[in-house]
Amino acid sequence: xxxxxxxxxxxxxxxxxxxxxxxxxxxxxxxxxxxxxxxxxxxxxxxxxxxxxxxxxxxxxxxxxxxxxxxxxxxxxxxxxxxxxxxxxxxxxxxxxxxxxxxxxxxxxxxxxxxxxxxxxxxxxxxxxxxxxxxxxxxxxxxxxxxxxxxxxxxxxxxxxxxxxxxxxxxxxxxxxxxxxxxxxxxxxxxxxxxxxxxxxxxxxxxxxxxxxxxxxxxxxxxxxxxxxxxxxxxxxxxxxxxxxxxxxxxxxxxxxxxxxxxxxxxxxxxxxxxxxxxxxxxxxxxxxxxxxxxxxxxxxxxxxxxxxxxxxxxxxx
Amino acid sequence: xxxxxxxxxxxxxxxxxxxxxxxxxxxxxxxxxxxxxxxxxxxxxxxxxxxxxxxxxxxxxxxxxxxxxxxxxxxxxxxxxxxxxxxxxxxxxxxxxxxxxxxxxxxxxxxxxxxxxxxxxxxxxxxxxxxxxxxxxxxxxxxxxxxx
Numbered sequence: 155x156x157x158x159x160x161x162x163x164x165x166x167x168x169x170x171x172x173x174x175x176x177x178x179x180x181x182x183x184x185x186x187x188x189x190x191x192x193x194x195x196x197x198x199x200x201x202x203x204x205x206x207x208x209x210x211x212x213x214x215x216x217x218x219x220x221x222x223x224x225x226x227x228x229x230x231x232x233x234x235x236x237x238x239x240x241x242x243x244x245x246x247x248x249x250x251x252x253x254x255x256x257x258x259x260x261x262x263x264x265x266x267x268x269x270x271x272x273x274x275x276x277x278x279x280x281x282x283x284x285x286x287x288x289x290x291x292x293x294x295x296x297x298x299x300x301x302x303x304x305x306x307x308x309x310x311x312x313x314x315x316x317x318x319x320x321x322x323x324x325x326x327x328x329x330x331x332x333x334x335x336x337x338x339x340x341x342x343x344x345x346x347x348x349x350x351x352x353x354x355x356x357x358x359x360x361x362x363x364x365x366x367x368x369x370x371x372x373x374x375x376x377x378x379x380x381x382x383x384x385x386x387x388x389x390x391x392x393x394x395x396x397x398x399x400x401x402x403x404x405x406x407x408x409x410x411x412x413x414x415x416x417x418x419x420x421x422x423x424x425x426x427x428x429x430x431x432x433x434x435x436x437x438x439x440x441x442x443x444x445x446x447x448x449x450x451x452x453x454x455x456x457x458x459x460x461x462x463x464x465x466x467x468x469x470x471x472x
Numbered sequence: 473x474x475x476x477x478x479x480x481x482x483x484x485x486x487x488x489x490x491x492x493x494x495x496x497x498x499x500x501x502x503x504x505x506x507x508x509x510x511x512x513x514x515x516x517x518x519x520x521x522x523x524x525x526x527x528x529x530x531x532x533x534x535x536x537x538x539x540x541x542x543x544x545x546x547x548x549x550x551x552x553x554x555x556x557x558x559x560x561x562x563x564x565x566x567x568x569x570x571x572x573x574x575x576x577x578x579x580x581x582x583x584x585x586x587x588x589x590x591x592x593x594x595x596x597x598x599x600x601x602x603x604x605x606x607x608x609x610x611x612x613x614x615x616x617x618x619x620x
Contacts, residue, residue: 240586261581263606267588282579284607 159456160269160276164290164327176295178460179444179451183299186219189450192459193222199252200226201244202279203235203259208420208442209279209288213256216449225252242271249273254457257281275456283319288452289419290323292445297376299444300415300437305332308373312339312400313380313425315346320419321380325350329359336361337370341399343392344382367400371409377402379418379425379438403427407435417441476510480555482529485540486548490514493524496547499539499572499618505530538566542602565600568593574617577609590619 160166167175182189198217202210205228214224227233234244241259245268248255256277257265262284269276280286298304309328311321315338325346328334336354338346338361345363354361364370371377382397402416407430418426418438430436454460488496493511496502502509507530517523528535532551540547541563549561569592575582582588582604591605602611 241581242585242588259581260579261584262577262579262608263581263604264585266606267581267585281581282607284579 158273158275160265160272160278161287161452161456162266162269162276162278163285164287164294164323165330166287169330172291172294174460175291175448175451175455176298178454179295179447180299182447182450183444189220189454191221192454193217193220193457196220196222196254196457197252198222198224198226198453199248199255200224200228200279201233201248201255201257201259202226202228203230203233203257203261203264205229206258206280209258209286210256212288212442212445212449213277213279216446216453219446220450220453222253222453241267244268245272245276254453277452277456283317285323286319287323288445288449289320290327291448291452292441293320293324293378293417293419294327295448296417296437296441296444297415300440301376304328305334307333307375308335308337309376309378310337310339310367310370310374311346311378311380312367312402314344314382314396315340315380316344317383318380321346321378322350324378326353329354329357334359337374338363339365339367339370339400341365341396343396367402368406368409371406371414372411374410374414377410377414377416379416379422381418381421381423381425397423397425400425401427402430404429404433407433410435476512476527478555479508479510479527479529479552481531482507482527482552483532483535484550484552484557485526485528486523486550487517487520488524488526488547489544490520490522490524492544493526495618496524496526496540496543499543500535502526502528505534532561537561537563538569539572541565542569542572545600565594565597568605569602571619573611574619575604575607575609576617577604577607580604580607580609582606 200210200213210228217224230236241264249272252274254275256279257268258279259265259281262282265276265278265281278285278287294304301307315321379402384393401424415435415437420438493513497511510527512525514522515525545563545565547563550557551559571589574590582590592602592611593605595601595603
């Protein structure tokens with residue numbers, strides 16, 4: 155029997171393991187039908203202690219597309235947490251019902267606590283402002299699929315680089331690949347934290363910090379836009395001032411390379427004009443699709459079902 | 473000059489930063505031991521100017537060296553037998569510390585989960601940075617909250 159594995163952070167998997175995961179996701183993209191019964195008879199519990207439409211639906215769709223079934227709750231008020239049950243006890247109970255669990259929790263580290271007590275694989279589907287590994291896996295798969303590689307490019311990260319957990323997680327994950335140059339584009343108040351730039355420096359990875367998006371657009375191979383999150387501000391005035399700081403529109407896109415892709419973890423507010431949604435370089439809705447593929451691949455990997463399908467000839471080797 | 477007699481069996485913690493000895497006395501649980509303990513504060517030191525010293529007349533194995541190393545790994549630990557120093561124990565920063573300090577992040581699961589041990593890991597040895605295992609919050613001296 156294989157070792158029980160969980161997904162708490164994108165760094166839980168080596169780059170080789172991630173390559174394998176993305177190979178499976180790539181095969182799913184092109185041969186979705188071959189996976190329609192891969193999880194027949196399996197059940198996924200989606201334990202969402204706080205609301206999240208996109209992530210929960212993505213996980214549930216992933217399991218349904220694999221032929222499995224889902225159970226769960228969409229917010230804490232519908233769970234035994236409202237009666238005061240601990241995360242440790244909840245996961246012990248869920249382990250009796252389901253084969254795998256995706257957990258979102260407002261408290262940071264809650265999925266890790268669950269994983270320590272669980273008898274089934276646990277996927278961190280977001281824990282407060284801490285980690286959201288499947289978003290990072292989505293971002294990596296999107297870059298690999300569209301750009302063709304996870305090495306050798308210049309990526310601009312724009313917007314709220316101070317509070318945005320998706321940005322921090324993506325930088326950490328990309329720092330394990332070769333020849334990536336980071337350009338951080340943000341107002342002074344929302345600059346990337348020091349510990350991130352210190353980590354990059356210690357690994358000899360190059361980066362720049364700039365304020366104006368227009369100045370660097372022509373040099374970017376990828377642009378990762380982020381939303382300025384209202385809930386991170388104590389002061390309404392600061393939020394209003396900074397939320398309009400960057401708006402990616404047609405004029406700015408004209409400065410970019412013809413093959414520069416725009417990514418965004420969504421939801422967006424006003425930082426990307428709807429005018430560019432039809433631009434072939436706008437990849438943020440395709441990114442959602444890749445999120446489904448990577449979650450399907452992750453479920454198969456954690457349930458140790460990829461080899462089984464490989465043996466049946468369902469998987470093609472890329 | 474105040475004189476404190478030497479001990480026959482036990483250990484001496486030397487080169488404690490001046491003013492820290494009482495905190496160490498509590499965090500090591502020395503207040504719970506039924507043995508002789510001498511706390512020397514603000515002793516003259518050529519190297520440090522002023523320093524604190526703790527002399528404890530009991531078995532070294534009762535001492536949690538990980539806790540001591542976490543508090544200050546520059547402290548010198550002298551093991552005494554028959555009134556002489558027989559060993560100097562080096563303090564190494566522990567990879568993890570369990571149940572020593574609390575995480576102060578109100579968003580951390582350790583703030584609500586029943587009987588969850590507070591665990592910090594050594595994230596950056598060169599800069600002696602510890603982070604909460606659950607939420608990765610950085611521990612700082614300013615918000616130190618020792619579990620008694």
